[in-house]
Amino acid sequence: MTTFSKSIYIETSLKALYDFHLDTNNIKKITPPDTKVEILEIDPPLKKGSIVKLRATKFFIPQMWEVEIEKLDELHLIVDLAKKSPFFYWRHEHRFSQEGGKVKMEDYVEFIPPFGILGDLVTPLILRDLDKMFTYRHKKTKEIFEGVK
Secondary structure (H helix, E strand, O other): OEEEEEEEEEOOOHHHHHHHHHOHHHHHHHOOOOEEEEEEEEOOOOOOOOEEEEEEEEOOEEEEEEEEEEEEEOOOEEEEEEEEOOOOEEEEEEEEEEEOOEEEEEEEEEEEOOOHHHHHHOHHHHHHHHHHHHHHHHHHHHHHHHOOO
């Protein structure tokens, strides 16, 4: 199992940031320009057990994802677990905590790459891509809430 985490501090309220991430329409606002995300199916509002089906296209290669909302801890945690994805295993935690006048937002991912031992060989590339993606997502989220570019 490989893990990845990235965090940022944003001047906003816990509720605003948590609610922003509960609204799946916002995923398009924080997705890097080299990736296209389409939500194919969802039953709003998100709650424990909700299923979200989406297609992510990068380098003209579409990837189907089906994630289940595994856990919600209001204002503090949203956990999605991939039921179908390019990965053998994928679990993503959105963590939120109030620290002074700012909210610490952390993305924590556990994954097992596809293709067994061959997948292990590309894990450094996956980690690099995750860092790039979450750096972009965090920057865009900060811009949305703070107006900072």
